[in-house]
Each structure stands twice: as structure tokens, then as C-alpha cells.
Amino acid sequence: MIYKVGRAFGLTLFSVLILIPVLVVVLGSFKGDLELMTKPLALPERWSFENYRNLLEGGQIANNFKNSTIVTLFSVLLTLFISSLASFGIARIIHVSGKVLLLLFTMGLAIPAATSIIGIYQLFVTLNLTNTLHGLVIINVASTLPISIFILSAFFRQIPTEIYESAAMDGAKPFRLYRSVALPLSRPSMGAVAIFLFVITWNDLLYPLLLITRSDLKTLPLALIDYRGEYAINFSMIFTAVMVASIPMVVMYLAMQKSFVSGLTAGAVKG
């Protein structure tokens, strides 16, 4: 009895705690600022798209959205390609160097990204890679390789050797084994890694903050910080920008909940 009441109470409380901020943002983006301040949880008196129109006309948001899309797509695809190739190689190398390689890559997991920012900044300045989208792609790829290789090489090692051997018997060369045997089998793992990378790259603030100062090259999270300054305490405009920045992930989450949950959890736990 006590358990049941406690459970109902706890679940309700946490549900409310999650829902309130979400509702405040969603509803607030359709309200004027005064209405948001005075009645944050009420339905808008009049559903207005004015904030969205102002945001599109006044700012760089469409451009920020484009930058985020380009950076995220290229970072994720490139990471997936070179990390799956490397993971397959590492899992298949018989010599001890395979283990050494894996250790080298997984070393990167122990160190928070922020500890290398001075070295990264200096290197990217020297190579003229600051204020470029490809520079951002490069650092995203380099910094997500450890986790991707860690997850994928564990998967490739689980594939029974017999499967490769029978294909090798038919004359398949290593790259052919990767493309026609390993890759098709690894689709679920690759999917999980892809979702994980998508979310962390789309949402990342640190690297854009470090490398991008030109406003036409800013990604959404970095631009959000500017909007806050620009609109001062006009929270309904800020929430409209938050909506625009979150919608792609929310739509994907609602469309493929299971893969999202397992992808993000795998990335978390194994990282």
C-alpha cells in the first residue's frame, strides 16, 4: 500500500517535472513575451506564428540550421565510414598490433574533450581551420573515433570467424569481406552508433565555441547563445529558437524511440 502510493506519487512528480519545462517552451514559442511571463503554462490566447516569422526574418537561424545540418551529416557519415573500416581491421588483425591499436583508440575515451582544447585551438589556428565548417567536421570525427571504434570493434569481434573463412574460401579479399560480409551484418550496431553520433554532434557546443566566431558559420547551439544576448530576456523568442534547434531530434526520437533509446544508452554505457 505504502509502496503503491509512493510509486504513484513519485511517478506523477517526475512526469510533471519533465512536462512543465517542455510545455513552457512549446507553448511559449506561440505566445508574446508578456503572456509567457504572466501565464507560462496556459494555452496561448491566440496561436501566433509571429515569433517564428520574426526569427526567420531577423536572424541567421536558417543559416545556422544549414550549418548544423552540414556539419552533423558529414561528421557522422565520415566517422561511420572510417571507424567501421578501422574497427573491422582491428578485429581481424591476428598480430598483437591489433590490440595495441584498439588500446590507443580507447585511451581517448578516458579524457574529457575540454582537457585538450588549448592544443586543439592552437593546431587549428596553425592549419587555418578555424572559422571553417570542414574544420568543425574534422574535430568532430577525430573526437568521436574512440567511442565508435570501441563499440564497433567489439561487434566485429563477435562475428564468428567461420563466416569470414567461408567467404575467404570463395576468394574474397579483406576489403571485400568488409563490404559484403561485415557491413551488412553490422547494420544494427552501425545504426546505434549513428544515432549516438547524430545527437551528440547536433547538440555540441564546445567545439563550435572554440573554433567558430563568424556568425554566418555558427551552428545552432552556438547561435542560441547569441540569440539570448540579442533578445536579452525576451524568452518567447529564445524558446522559438530552442524549438527550431530541437525539432529534428524530437521528430527522429518520436519516429524511432527504440533505436534512439538503445543507441544513446549503448553510447553512454560503453563510453
Place this chain on the structure above:
Amino acid sequence: MSKTEAGARKGASSRPQKSGPRGRLARSNDRAYFLMAIPALLVYALFYLYPTLTNLRYAFSEWDGLQEAKFIGFKNFTRSLTNDDTFYKVLGNNIEFTGLVVIFQTALSLLFAIFLLKNTRASVALRTLYFFPTILSSVSVAMVWQFLYEPNLGPLNVFLNSIGLDFLALNWLGSETITLRAVAFTQVWFHTGQMMVVYIAGLQQIPQELYEAAEVDGATRWQQFKSVTWPMALPTTAVVMAYTTIQSFRAFDLIYAMTQGGPNNSSSILVTLIYLTAFNEYRFGYAATQSIYLIVFILVLTAIQRRLLRTRY
């Protein structure tokens, strides 16, 4: 890995020692497999390992990011330890932040995992809801909570005032005593759902018979928790605590967007301090030193956690 697979792998690894065409084939394939790792190795070595190592070099120099870096030996290192109140303050903040987040996030995620363990439709729906914040960006979360915490017109204080708890309506993000805790609360709000999912996966591995046996013995729910759930879930707890610890050290995005470490560094942790030292104060060498201390701190903490959890089993 099953036994037959293990056997097959063992067989494979002994192959190169044999002479003959198959041995040569295995060796030449090793080279091809190694080549496959080269693109990743190059990108990782040049753009991640190399900057991490140069960081180490800057730690021994005085450098404003513009002029030539000047080698000054261990000066930065001794200075942080002997003559830098901010460093100690932030170190203390980091310990408090990590402690609060680890305790509450672990406890709450375990609690909600127990509540939502059964795969009923309502449980699955609530899991989806609780997990939801995980997909948001730290910056978005920071903006929302800045609004909720707003001292005068923010919903939290308006609510507290309306129910007569005026004395609790604090300046959540503007007070040196409370801000770090307010940010920690947001961090827990942000990530509890994700750790709950990890716990659910762990708890579903516990054999149902154990609970049935406990029930036959007339064990109460609390006793069942104490003698079945908790001990059986310890490996999962280890994973959750280790991950939550690392996650709290990485809370740069959230803290930077929410408070920039303020007021007066009271909500700064080491990662934000490193950034601010370098890019607001232009003391790149000193910031590099702080990042070395951060790495040492994490390594020590990981070692302690490993030891504690190992003795438990």
C-alpha cells in the same frame, strides 16, 4: 563469445606461426587489415592525440596565445597548488557537483527503474517521457532552466511565493551559495532518464525466481530490495556511477550556457575553468596546466571507484 568461437579464434591466432601458404596468407592479410585502420589512425593521431600532447608542453610555459610561449618549468603547477584560491574553489565545486549528481542521479534512476520495470503500456510510455531530455542539447536545457529559475518573474519563484514559501524563493542562478546546486539539479533532471534505462536493462536480468523465493519467505518489499535487487544490481550500479561521474566532469556545455561558471566562479567546475582561463583571461599555459590536473584528478577518481567496486564483489 561461445566456446566454439573462442576455439576458432585461438586456432586463428596460432596460424601465423605455421609455415606454408596459409601462414603467409594470414600474414599478408594482417597487412591489409592494418591498412584499413590507417585513415582513422591518421585523423585521430593528428587531430586528437597530437593536440593532447602539445597541451602537455604548454602546461610548462607562460603563454597568452599570441606571442611565443615561454618555458617556465613547473611554475604553473606549483602556483595552482600554493597560490590560487580560485583553483581550490573550483576543485571544491567540482567535487560537490559530482557528488550531488552521482548520488541523486543514481538513486533516482534506480528508483524509477524499479517503478517502471514491468513492460506495461503505461510504464513504456513513462520511460519514453523520462528519457526525452536526453536528446536535447545542453544549451536548450540551459535556456529553459534560466527561465524557470528567473528570480522575479520565473515560474518557480512565482509558484513558491503563491503557496507561501517566500523564504524559499531564492536567486537560483545569481547567488554564490545556491547556484551550483541549482545547476546540479538541472543536470540530474537532464540525465536521470538515460540512466534509468540502463538500470531497467540490468534489473530485467535478475532471475524472477529470486523474488518468488523471497515472497514465499514472507519478505517485505523493502527486504526484497535489500537482499535481492540491490546486491544483484551492483554491477549495473557500478556502470551507472562510473558513467555519471564522467558525465558530470563533462558538463561544460550546460554550465557554460547556464551561468558561465558565475557568479564569481561559484558554479564553475574544472572544465569551465580551463576554458575561461584560456579564452577569457588569455592565460593559455596556465589553462593547460589546469587541464593536466583535471586528467590526474579523473584518473585518481577512476582508480578509487574501481577499487571500491572490486572489493564489493
